[in-house]
Amino acid sequence: MEAPACGVDDMTKLSYLHEPGVLENLRIRYELNEIYTYTGNILIAINPFQKLPHLYHGHMMQQYKGAPFGELSPHVFAVADVAYRAMINGGKSNSILVSGESGAGKTETTKMLMQYLAFLGGRVATEGRTVEQQVLESNPVLEAFGNAKTVRNNNSSRFGKFVEIQFDKHGRISGAAIRTYLLERSRVCQVNDPERNYHCFYLLCSAPQEEVEKYKLEHPKTFHYLNQSKCFDLVGVNDGKEYLATRRAMDIVGISEKDQEAIFRVVAAILHLGNIDFTKGKEVDSSIPKDDKAKFHLKTTADLLMCDAVALEDALCKRVMITPEEVIKRSLDPQSASISRDGLAKTIYSRLFDWLVDKINNSIGQDPNSKSLIGVLDIYGFESFKANSFEQFCINFTNEKLQQHFNQHVFKMEQEEYTKEEIDWSYIEFVDNQDVLDLIEKKPGGIIALLDEACMFPKSTHETFANKLYQTFKIHKRFIKPKLSRTDFTIAHYAGEVLYQSDQFLDKNKDYVVPEHQDLLGTSKCPFVAGLFPPLPEESSKSSKFSSIGSRFKLQLQQLMETLNSTEPHYIRCVKPNNLLKPAVFENVNIMQQLRCGGVLEAIRISMAGYPTRRAFFEFINRFGLLAPEALEGNYDEKTACKKILQKMGLKGCQIGKTKVFLRAGQMAELDARRAEVLSIAAKTIQRRIRTHNARKRFLAMQKASMRMQSLWRRKLAFKLYAHLRKEAAAIKIQKNSRRHQARTSYKKLRVAVLVLQTGLRVMAARNEFRYKKQHKAATIIQVFL
Numbered sequence: 001m002e003a004p005a006c007g008v009d010d011m012t013k014l015s016y017l018h019e020p021g022v023l024e025n026l027r028i029r030y031e032l033n034e035i036y037t038y039t040g041n042i043l044i045a046i047n048p049f050q051k052l053p054h055l056y057h058g059h060m061m062q063q064y065k066g067a068p069f070g071e072l073s074p075h076v077f078a079v080a081d082v083a084y085r086a087m088i089n090g091g092k093s094n095s096i097l098v099s100g101e102s103g104a105g106k107t108e109t110t111k112m113l114m115q116y117l118a119f120l121g122g123r124v125a126t127e128g129r130t131v132e133q134q135v136l137e138s139n140p141v142l143e144a145f146g147n148a149k150t151v152r153n154n155n156s157s158r159f160g161k162f163v164e165i166q167f168d169k170h171g172r173i174s175g176a177a178i179r180t181y182l183l184e185r186s187r188v189c190q191v192n193d194p195e196r197n198y199h200c201f202y203l204l205c206s207a208p209q210e211e212v213e214k215y216k217l218e219h220p221k222t223f224h225y226l227n228q229s230k231c232f233d234l235v236g237v238n239d240g241k242e243y244l245a246t247r248r249a250m251d252i253v254g255i256s257e258k259d260q261e262a263i264f265r266v267v268a269a270i271l272h273l274g275n276i277d278f279t280k281g282k283e284v285d286s287s288i289p290k291d292d293k294a295k296f297h298l299k300t301t302a303d304l305l306m307c308d309a310v311a312l313e314d315a316l317c318k319r320v321m322i323t324p325e326e327v328i329k330r331s332l333d334p335q336s337a338s339i340s341r342d343g344l345a346k347t348i349y350s351r352l353f354d355w356l357v358d359k360i361n362n363s364i365g366q367d368p369n370s371k372s373l374i375g376v377l378d379i380y381g382f383e384s385f386k387a388n389s390f391e392q393f394c395i396n397f398t399n400e401k402l403q404q405h406f407n408q409h410v411f412k413m414e415q416e417e418y419t420k421e422e423i424d425w426s427y428i429e430f431v432d433n434q435d436v437l438d439l440i441e442k443k444p445g446g447i448i449a450l451l452d453e454a455c456m457f458p459k460s461t462h463e464t465f466a467n468k469l470y471q472t473f474k475i476h477k478r479f480i481k482p483k484l485s486r487t488d489f490t491i492a493h494y495a496g497e498v499l500y501q502s503d504q505f506l507d508k509n510k511d512y513v514v515p516e517h518q519d520l521l522g523t524s525k526c527p528f529v530a531g532l533f534p535p536l537p538e539e540s541s542k543s544s545k546f547s548s549i550g551s552r553f554k555l556q557l558q559q560l561m562e563t564l565n566s567t568e569p570h571y572i573r574c575v576k577p578n579n580l581l582k583p584a585v586f587e588n589v590n591i592m593q594q595l596r597c598g599g600v601l602e603a604i605r606i607s608m609a610g611y612p613t614r615r616a617f618f619e620f621i622n623r624f625g626l627l628a629p630e631a632l633e634g635n636y637d638e639k640t641a642c643k644k645i646l647q648k649m650g651l652k653g654c655q656i657g658k659t660k661v662f663l664r665a666g667q668m669a670e671l672d673a674r675r676a677e678v679l680s681i682a683a684k685t686i687q688r689r690i691r692t693h694n695a696r697k698r699f700l701a702m703q704k705a706s707m708r709m710q711s712l713w714r715r716k717l718a719f720k721l722y723a724h725l726r727k728e729a730a731a732i733k734i735q736k737n738s739r740r741h742q743a744r745t746s747y748k749k750l751r752v753a754v755l756v757l758q759t760g761l762r763v764m765a766a767r768n769e770f771r772y773k774k775q776h777k778a779a780t781i782i783q784v785f786l
């Protein structure tokens with residue numbers, strides 16, 4: 001509801017800390033290619049499955065250098081920077097724990113962390129190789145031998161790794177140590193379609209021609225250890241080029257040319273070893289190489305390992321039995337011989353891998369004077385498949401250990417904050433997984449101890465082992481016996497229940513090199529091969545002959561936890577957004593499951609159990625001041641104002657610290673609801689006023705407009721009337737003048753006529769008179785004369 005459209009960079013800024021809120025925030029950010037988000041101090045990194053170079057440029061490193069945590073966008077560099085600063089300023093070792101499921105981006109994240117630490121603590125390159133260069137170049141070497149394509153990741157690390165980077169008192173990298181955990185040995189001999197075996201086998205098959213010929217190699221499809229799957233090539237990867245790059249990296253790391261030659265010779269030998277097929281021999285239950293092809297591979301393997309071919313055949317096909325009376329050589333049937341062959345291949349490969357790690361460590365060198373270090377842990381996440389075996393058991397055991405460490409730490413940080421703010425608090429309940437750890441590792445009586453016990457008894461089978469488990473943990477609430485199975489068992493891990501198949505537990509737990517193999521390779525003419533099989537110390541060969549992978553792993557984990565406990569941890573949780581390994585696909589359910597397994601939601605839950613929402617005084621007043629305006633008007637200090645607001649709202653259980661208000665789960669929502677109510681009433685008043693104002697404004701405008709229209713119309717009418725009147729007046733005038741003119745004309749005519757008439761008449765009269773007068777005169781004259 002409150003979240004901004006582009007999400008928040010720290011989940012704790014969300015007013016509502018719940019699963020949908022967290023998921024939605026991650027989704028919004030992922031859409032914008034913002035792959036990093038904080039949850040308090042934990043960094044969540046969602047795999048983009050596409051290159052985002054702008055995130056990792058040199059100038060980004062420069063920007064994050066020394067920047068306060070949280071000031072810039074969330075980033076792995078920010079986490080590494082905090083760890084580095086904490087180490088420099090506090091003089092304490094730090095560790096960064098990167099976890100997540102396969103393909104979530106742990107290895108990439110680890111590489112970025114190491115690059116940034118090398119940037120912070122690197123020296124100006126002097127002659128020769130620098131420590132940081134060697135540390136960085138150890139990655140491609142280990143990847144070539146410890147990574148493989150799986151269905152879940154094209155470059156999956158099949159081992160756990162803890163890199164310890166040591167710093168001198170000036171903060172410069174002065175040494176490093178790499179510890180690896182539990183390499184997946186079974187992959188050497190068994191690959192499922194469409195996965196691949198370890199990269200190094202394919203790289204060697206694509207090496208320059210003279211090397212391929214030297215080791216008598218051919219296309220990977222001709223080797224049994226590679227052709228169980230039809231996948232030989234990786235899209236976008238050129239194995240030939242990778243081979244040369246690995247050789248270069250080996251040079252930088254400090255592996256001599258001679259050792260490199262021996263390493264790849266052993267790799268080739270393993271491939272040939274896998275092709276030695278067996279068939280029944282002449283004697284009962286005996287075996288011999290199947291055909292000429294098998295003999296050729298036997299001979300080549302022996303040549304490459306520099307041992308005797310007959311001795312190799314004997315070591316694969318026969319066992320020496322020592323009885324009190326005599327030493328008997330017993331033959332193995334073809335199936336057992338194949339198992340013996342695969343056992344040898346796995347042993348050689350895992351010893352080769354361990355040798356590489358040792359060599360890298362020796363070559364980089366440790367700094368005995370280093371006071372502080374930064375450890376980076378890149379370890380497999382919780383796994384639960386359809387079929388779960390010993391590997392998943394160990395991986396999930398690791399995750400239980402790390403989860404306990406994580407819980408304790410997150411929990412501790414939370415309590416530290418309360419103490420710093422001097423608020424009253426009581427212990428927060430959180431799910432402690434100690435009971436699962438006891439179930440697995442307790443001595444005696446834990447699953448690992450029972451497994452070791454079973455491995456020591458020659459007559460044990462997985463059935464007897466499973467039965468022992470069922471009896472021992474009948475009422476354990478974390479152990480479940482499935483109804484329909486006689487050998488499977490379920491453990492209720494913190495991240496969910498996992499059903500394990502116990503079939504191969506015994507075999508996989510045995511860390512036992514067959515003495516025949518040990519004798520054969522220990523006496524190889526090649527010092528490198530012989531070095532992989534050093535003679536066993538006298539006493540160990542007698543008394544504690546038995547050693548198990550499980551117990552060794554348990555010990556390794558114990559040491560790792562001790563190291564981690566002595567450091568200040570930082571957590572990065574990698575999340576795989578989809579199983580298609582494609583960019584921009586965000587699978588809600590899948591991600592939610594990972595967040596649960598990664599403890600992110602548990603961290604949120606822990607914080608919910610305490611005071612999950614906290615706000616600095618000014619922020620609190622800014623947001624909730626409107627609930628108690630009198631608290632703002634009264635000129636109180638911030639703390640008192642906050643108190644007054646809380647009092648007025650009647651909230652119980654919340655606390656006021658030195659700089660922050662601490663609210664219980666749900667109280668923020670309650671305050672928000674009240675705030676929304678006040679805001680809604682205010683909004684309604686404002687709306688009402690505005691509507692009135694708008695209506696009045698509209699009315700006035702209409703009134704004014706209509707008056708203007710009316711006046712215009714009236715004017716127009718007046719104009720019209722006036723024009724009419726003017727026309728009328730003009731017409732009358734015209735009529736008048738015309739009538740006058742007519743009258744005048746007719747008058748004039750009449751007058752003229754009258755005058756003419758008068759004149760005529762007068763003329764007549766005058767004439768008449770004149771004539772009378774003339775007559776009179778004439779009469780007179782006449783008369784006169786007369």
Ligand SMILES: Nc1ncnc2c1ncn2[C@@H]1O[C@H](COP(=O)(O)OP(=O)(O)OP(=O)(O)O)[C@@H](O)[C@H]1O
Nearest residue numbers: 049050051102103104105106107108153155156157
């Ligand atoms: N930050 C990133 N930017 C770009 N691509 C990445 C990033 N992180 C991971 N990827 C891609 O995801 C792939 C898988 O990542 P990565 O190998 O680191 O996973 P992982 O968690 O170490 O898996 P596994 O446990 O199987 O080793 C990488 O090969 C790379 O293509």
